[in-house]
Amino acid sequence: MSSEALIFVIVQLLAAAQGILVGAYLILVSKRNKPTFPLGIFLFLFSLEIVPSILKNLNVWQELPLLHWLPLRNIWLLSPLFFLYTQRVSIFKRSNRVYWMFLPGLLVLVLKPLALFVPEQWLGLDNFNRDVSQISFILGHGYCFFIGFLNIRYIDAHIAEVNEVFSSVYRKELKWARTFVVFGLLLCALSLGILLSGTGYQWTHLPFVVILLLTVYWLSFYGTKQYSVQRVLTNPTEYGLVLRPRSKALKPQKEPKEMGVMMVKLQDYFHAEKPYTDPELNIVEVAVALGEHPKKLSKAINVFTGKNFNRFVNTYRVNKAKELLVDPSKANITMEGVGSEVGFQSKSAFYSAFKSVTGTTPLAFQKRPETAT
Template sequence: MGNGFFSSLLIAGAIQGFAFNIFTISKQKKVSKVILYLNLTVFFLSLNNLQAWLIDKGYSVQNYFIQQFEVAWYLLLFPMFHMFLLHYLKVKNRGNRVLPFFLSVFVIELIVRSAFIIHSYFFTDNFDQSFIQVYERVEEVFNAVIGIGIITKSAYLVFQQKELYTFITDYDDIYWIKIFLKLGGLVLMFWVFAIFINNITGKNWAYLPLRLGTSVLLYWIGYQGFFRYRIVKDRISLRNHLIKEGHEKSSILERKKSPLTKHEKDFDKIHNYISDKQRFLDPKLTMNTLADELKMSPSHFSKIINGHSSSNFSDYINSFRVEQAKKLLSDNHFGNYTIASIGLECGFNSKSTFYSAFKKMTSITPTEFRKVN
């Protein structure tokens, strides 16, 4: 490639990828299939970058066979990503043939390449490499075709078959996966362009955008995949805990000994309904939705909340969420869970909203609260 910047990107991406593998595997007591396939995706992409960097720098050995033995590591990242996607989305009975197919192709290509290298070494004059060069071009075109095929299959699953992964959408909007697939599509276009230019002109400069794109993808899929999965896993566990335990009725509401007025009875009804049904855990909850569920008019509902809770509807609902978050943050059983996952599972729609509401009601951040409890 002859470009220091792109060469530095390659080796930096490879090193970071291997570091990611070591970090994520060492942090897991039991490696799930999601983490396994995510790490394999990053690993093969890192291997491909490392190999490209070594070739670019001219590092080689004297052995003729090894000099010519360029491995298509990138081929394996396609099925690994697809398997990661299936397990992350919890899509069952899909893609069982994808991994065996790609592994078979990978092994066959290694054998065929080895045969051409042996032929070049023993049966040609002056180690003629023309057959190897032709094979490399054919191999790359074939790999691009099946690679585009599996990425298209993955994109179709994410964008068109949402009914297959309804479970995971309760915990993750998978927006980051959609961005990755769009970026991946762009990188594949770079690849097709590079193959075309290389076959026409024999020049490798067209691979520069591809190298940049793969480095970006490596960062994106690695860190987004790992931390998103951790949040999702925490949220699933938290939700199971909340469903099993049930929400204890809040002690904020003190009942009067004197007879309750109609408005007080209505507020009591609203308060108990939200508490008993854990409606505050729904991040999409609105005043109109609750009013409709309780057979009240929105105006009457609003008047009751504003008159008896000493706050508006948003703050009133957030008070339930903050109380639930405080319980989870002070429970040692959930000490390793991310604060973001706790906030999201308590009904907040983002980490920033959770932090803002928590500090407003407690005067400290969730992080500070966890440290002192």
């Protein structure tokens, strides 16, 4: 083996070892009902994907054909595992688990040991090994696409629900998880392209090993940092997962008088008590204060303002911030301080909401208040 090949194998070993060790650690320290448990299994199996390439580069693959049938490639299980992790950290964490997604992957794991009963002359045939591996590879990636798209839809519903329930969505929207799923789908597409082009399996190329290395770091950081978005209603069926088209607004002709009275109460409450200054304000707390049902209150806000709860509250926060920015007695308060005083958890959230409501930045508004929309 040349020095270049040896260095490449070492890089592969480091990439695989870090994911396997991090995954094994999360599995050991996590309880089975914790989000980090499926995340640990995902990282462990994800990193095993590079092991066949290592065995091939060390010529072990060729000398021991039976190793082809070890459960080292688990593309069938990766997407379901990340979907399960997404469920456990989402606002719908009490919704029914979709364990049926694991059935194809478990079936593959059960069938692989049957290779021990296949005639030895078959196992030694390159065409047999290659054909079976390629069929499993293509079908597995197709299944990965299917579950990935379901996961994106689930996360999109989660994001919509979080904005209906919480006034602050900091570390609650799971946008990083959505980005990871999209990245995974692109990687699957690239893998299939490489297979069909006949240029070789992807983990034999250094760029893919580097991608795996960075992906494990990325997933370990965000995955372990992400906490479960607490479900705020006691009855999980009251505010459950509803995938409704964004374009179809709730019909205002239903109970308009009742909702109008509710909105008057809501506006009076916000002007008098200023609950929006609480960064962790959620719709259940507001509904309890008004003596209304959270779902009905959310519907009233949607119908009469065209906004979700998060945007509705942020409008009040921004309007209050506008008052502070032009108040001479508050001239010494920093922009971050202004955002914090009106209920924003971070400077970036403050700037984003302010720009969305006024069309300008807080600093530009402070200099020329008349330019705001």
